[in-house]
Amino acid sequence: xxxxxxxxxxxxxxxxxxxxxxxxxxxxxxxxxxxxxxxxxxxxxxxxxxxxxxxxxxxxxxxxxxxxxxxxxxxxxxxxxxxxxxxxxxxxxxxxxxxxxxxxxxxxxxxxxxxxxxxxxxxxxxxxxxxxxxxxxx
Amino acid sequence: xxxxxxxxxxxxxxxxxxxxxxxxxxxxxxxxxxxxxxxxxxxxxxxxxxxxxxxxxxxxxxxxxxxxxxxxxxxxxxxxxxxxxxxxxxxxxxxxxxxxxxxxxxxxxxxxxxxxxxxxxxxxxxxxxxxxxxxxxx
Amino acid sequence: xxxxxxxxxxxxxxxxxxxxxxxxxxxxxxxxxxxxxxxxxxxxxxxxxxxxxxxxxxxxxxxxxxxxxxxxxxxxxxxxxxxxxxxxxxxxxxxxxxxxxxxxxxxxxxxxxxxxxxxxxxxxxxxxxxxxxxxxxx
Amino acid sequence: xxxxxxxxxxxxxxxxxxxxxxxxxxxxxxxxxxxxxxxxxxxxxxxxxxxxxxxxxxxxxxxxxxxxxxxxxxxxxxxxxxxxxxxxxxxxxxxxxxxxxxxxxxxxxxxxxxxxxxxxxxxxxxxxxxxxxxxxxx
Amino acid sequence: xxxxxxxxxxxxxxxxxxxxxxxxxxxxxxxxxxxxxxxxxxxxxxxxxxxxxxxxxxxxxxxxxxxxxxxxxxxxxxxxxxxxxxxxxxxxxxxxxxxxxxxxxxxxxxxxxxxxxxxxxxxxxxxxxxxxxxxxxx
Amino acid sequence: xxxxxxxxxxxxxxxxxxxxxxxxxxxxxxxxxxxxxxxxxxxxxxxxxxxxxxxxxxxxxxxxxxxxxxxxxxxxxxxxxxxxxxxxxxxxxxxxxxxxxxxxxxxxxxxxxxxxxxxxxxxxxxxxxxxxxxxxxx
Numbered sequence: 001x002x003x004x005x006x007x008x009x010x011x012x013x014x015x016x017x018x019x020x021x022x023x024x025x026x027x028x029x030x031x032x033x034x035x036x037x038x039x040x041x042x043x044x045x046x047x048x049x050x051x052x053x054x055x056x057x058x059x060x061x062x063x064x065x066x067x068x069x070x071x072x073x074x075x076x077x078x079x080x081x082x083x084x085x086x087x088x089x090x091x092x093x094x095x096x097x098x099x100x101x102x103x104x105x106x107x108x109x110x111x112x113x114x115x116x117x118x119x120x121x122x123x124x125x126x127x128x129x130x131x132x133x134x135x136x137x138x
Numbered sequence: 139x140x141x142x143x144x145x146x147x148x149x150x151x152x153x154x155x156x157x158x159x160x161x162x163x164x165x166x167x168x169x170x171x172x173x174x175x176x177x178x179x180x181x182x183x184x185x186x187x188x189x190x191x192x193x194x195x196x197x198x199x200x201x202x203x204x205x206x207x208x209x210x211x212x213x214x215x216x217x218x219x220x221x222x223x224x225x226x227x228x229x230x231x232x233x234x235x236x237x238x239x240x241x242x243x244x245x246x247x248x249x250x251x252x253x254x255x256x257x258x259x260x261x262x263x264x265x266x267x268x269x270x271x272x273x274x275x276x
Numbered sequence: 277x278x279x280x281x282x283x284x285x286x287x288x289x290x291x292x293x294x295x296x297x298x299x300x301x302x303x304x305x306x307x308x309x310x311x312x313x314x315x316x317x318x319x320x321x322x323x324x325x326x327x328x329x330x331x332x333x334x335x336x337x338x339x340x341x342x343x344x345x346x347x348x349x350x351x352x353x354x355x356x357x358x359x360x361x362x363x364x365x366x367x368x369x370x371x372x373x374x375x376x377x378x379x380x381x382x383x384x385x386x387x388x389x390x391x392x393x394x395x396x397x398x399x400x401x402x403x404x405x406x407x408x409x410x411x412x413x414x
Numbered sequence: 415x416x417x418x419x420x421x422x423x424x425x426x427x428x429x430x431x432x433x434x435x436x437x438x439x440x441x442x443x444x445x446x447x448x449x450x451x452x453x454x455x456x457x458x459x460x461x462x463x464x465x466x467x468x469x470x471x472x473x474x475x476x477x478x479x480x481x482x483x484x485x486x487x488x489x490x491x492x493x494x495x496x497x498x499x500x501x502x503x504x505x506x507x508x509x510x511x512x513x514x515x516x517x518x519x520x521x522x523x524x525x526x527x528x529x530x531x532x533x534x535x536x537x538x539x540x541x542x543x544x545x546x547x548x549x550x551x552x
Numbered sequence: 553x554x555x556x557x558x559x560x561x562x563x564x565x566x567x568x569x570x571x572x573x574x575x576x577x578x579x580x581x582x583x584x585x586x587x588x589x590x591x592x593x594x595x596x597x598x599x600x601x602x603x604x605x606x607x608x609x610x611x612x613x614x615x616x617x618x619x620x621x622x623x624x625x626x627x628x629x630x631x632x633x634x635x636x637x638x639x640x641x642x643x644x645x646x647x648x649x650x651x652x653x654x655x656x657x658x659x660x661x662x663x664x665x666x667x668x669x670x671x672x673x674x675x676x677x678x679x680x681x682x683x684x685x686x687x688x689x690x
Numbered sequence: 691x692x693x694x695x696x697x698x699x700x701x702x703x704x705x706x707x708x709x710x711x712x713x714x715x716x717x718x719x720x721x722x723x724x725x726x727x728x729x730x731x732x733x734x735x736x737x738x739x740x741x742x743x744x745x746x747x748x749x750x751x752x753x754x755x756x757x758x759x760x761x762x763x764x765x766x767x768x769x770x771x772x773x774x775x776x777x778x779x780x781x782x783x784x785x786x787x788x789x790x791x792x793x794x795x796x797x798x799x800x801x802x803x804x805x806x807x808x809x810x811x812x813x814x815x816x817x818x819x820x821x822x823x824x825x826x827x828x
Contacts, residue, residue: 039683074385084673182383219355243613390667393665484763491763491767522749593798
């Protein structure tokens with residue numbers, strides 16, 4: 001039944017905007033991220049750029065700083081699984097105007113729902129990430 | 139910086155194919171699903187149809203039966219969070235040709251990685267879901 | 277060795293401030309919450325008021341609205357475990373000035389890290405919670 | 415390759431001992447538990463009795479009371495997924511000699527690693543379970 | 553009460569079949585795996601071989617290829633906790649006839665329930681595992 | 691509304707007792723732990739000492755050995771997120787009188803609720819941790 005439905009057309013405009021927003025948020029070209037997936041699953045890289053940066057980051061319901069603090073909170077709550085989320089989004093949060101105190105404030109707020117070890121690991125990781133960001137800026 | 143980038147255009151073709159595949163897989167019109175979200179977050183409903191059924195279910199790397207068993211396994215591994223995944227996908231699995239034995243076989247296979255209580259809850263839920271499916275068919 | 281250390285004194289001032297902040301954030305007296313635990317573990321109720329509302333909500337690193345959006349994001353990321361977090365904190369978020377759109381925006385942002393079923397359950401729950409809040413206000 | 419290996423023989427002695435230990439720990443016949451699975455996956459019920467009660471509960475490294483407090487702690491840490499673990503094991507803990515205070519003490523100890531909402535839900539569930547146990551005893 | 557029940561006899565036939573199936577699925581002798589646990593918990597190694605490979609892999613409800621894709625999906629859904637599951641089972645999946653495309657297809661299917669960061673980590677790990685498998689074959 | 695409530699006073703007596711109990715349980719001065727957080731979030735370090743060691747470890751509902759086995763069980767159940775909990779608490783358990791067999795017994799008991807891969811990772815980590823503890827004692 002499904003085979004009668006033609007393949008979904010790639011939405012090139014959406015992909016292009018996703019790449020532009022990726023660059024605006026992270027300061028790095030999306031291509032570098034996509035290259036990491038080119039030998040495993042390039043389609044997955046494309047979905048991610050299109051959905052996350054093409055769709056979700058194009059919304060106007062949250063300002064960018066709140067958006068980054070929110071995604072840091074959700075990532076931290078995932079524990080070990082979310083450490084890479086912190087590595088990706090904490091530098092973004094600083095770029096779009098969050099202070100170091102707000103990042104730690106968000107992680108302390110996470111500790112009241114996700115528990116001490118998750119918050120401790122996130123705060124320790126954030127300390128390292130922020131010191132790397134700082135080093136890069138200087 | 140981001141506000142200079144125009145809003146992502148809705149990819150209507152992709153949405154339309156997503157709705158058709160939703161119907162082909164579940165036997166229900168996508169509109170019924172979308173209506174549940176119309177007062178809360180209609181955009182989220184649209185993303186889901188576009189990405190899950192427009193993009194992922196349009197892939198040809200897995201046949202539909204394996205695809206449904208795989209998503210049942212991943213959903214079961216999420217524990218209480220994934221019970222709704224089972225309610226949605228177990229009837230789909232049967233529709234696309236999986237047997238009752240294969241569904242339980244997949245959940246027993248999940249038990250070796252996700253543990254006894256998760257598997258016990260999934261198997262109990264599956265028993266109920268399959269008996270409802272059966273009742274509906276007769 | 278530990279038995280030589282006297283029992284920790286209850287920090288009454290901290291508890292009192294926790295109760296006041298609980299009322300300020302939720303609109304309900306802390307006593308109603310504490311009464312739910314009086315036959316099981318009253319000490320745990322006290323720890324919660326003291327740490328969460330005495331310590332963490334007394335911090336000045338995040339404004340209250342961001343604090344509530346952050347805790348909603350972390351709670352949503354916990355899946356079924358966090359639904360009660362949403363029931364508690366979404367009405368608080370509205371009370372301290374978040375809009376309905378910001379709450380859904382935060383949950384959509386969570387979807388990019390915690391996945392579709394977690395976000396779908398959170399958005400569905402939020403729709404119900406917000407409609408109850410609205411009903412109560414009118 | 416695997417099809418040349420004959421089916422694993424059922425270890426009837428191990429199953430029989432599992433049933434006896436199930437009865438000794440829970441106060442209920444294993445058959446009642448197995449009957450719940452007879453229309454879905456009776457094999458899974460058998461694995462559970464054999465491994466959990468045939469193998470693990472036959473070990474002599476932990477006394478039964480500690481064993482039950484340990485499994486309650488692990489179950490509580492699973493959040494919503496583990497509530498059924500609490501329903502099954504808290505009455506067992508009381509049966510094998512744990513006090514009500516020790517059960518709540520274990521759940522408070524869990525709160526320091528698994529977080530406030532998980533502990534709050536577990537303590538609330540335990541309060542109800544213990545009041546049912548008490549009602550049944552009187 | 554429990555001490556009147558004699559110790560569960562080791563089911564040597566089941567263990568022997570478990571070892572044979574372990575070898576058939578993984579290409580490595582079970583003894584190498586068991587040796588890793590000989591100084592910590594040899595009993596646990598034995599339970600694992602007996603239950604996972606003696607019982608579950610002896611079932612005929614799923615063919616081996618589907619069984620491996622299902623366990624990869626469940627393992628991937630566990631996030632950081634499941635990366636070792638991928639390291640163990642992805643080479644097995646290839647051995648029993650799954651293609652590289654099917655492995656990535658399963659992980660993309662997992663992304664729709666377990667979220668982007670979990671799928672991204674799994675796909676990245678799979679790319680590395682598959683390149684090691686390939687290197688070993690050549 | 692909240693800004694009318696003065697900042698929560700630091701409960702110095704509770705902090706002091708927390709530090710003493712930290713030393714009694716772990717054998718290390720709390721200051722070493724606090725120093726790790728001094729550049730990121732010293733407040734979080736203080737909350738942890740006050741709540742975990744000031745409040746919870748001051749309770750008399752569980753003896754210290756059971757308390758440590760319970761927290762090891764809950765930590766193990768968290769999977770990859772909880773490995774640091776094991777690194778912190780397994781040496782404590784040995785210090786307060788648990789045997790090596792009881793630690794592994796607790797982890798095997800965890801395997802029946804949290805699954806094989808979580809238990810396997812915990813048992814493997816425990817083997818390494820216990821061999822380091824042993825090396826340090828000799």
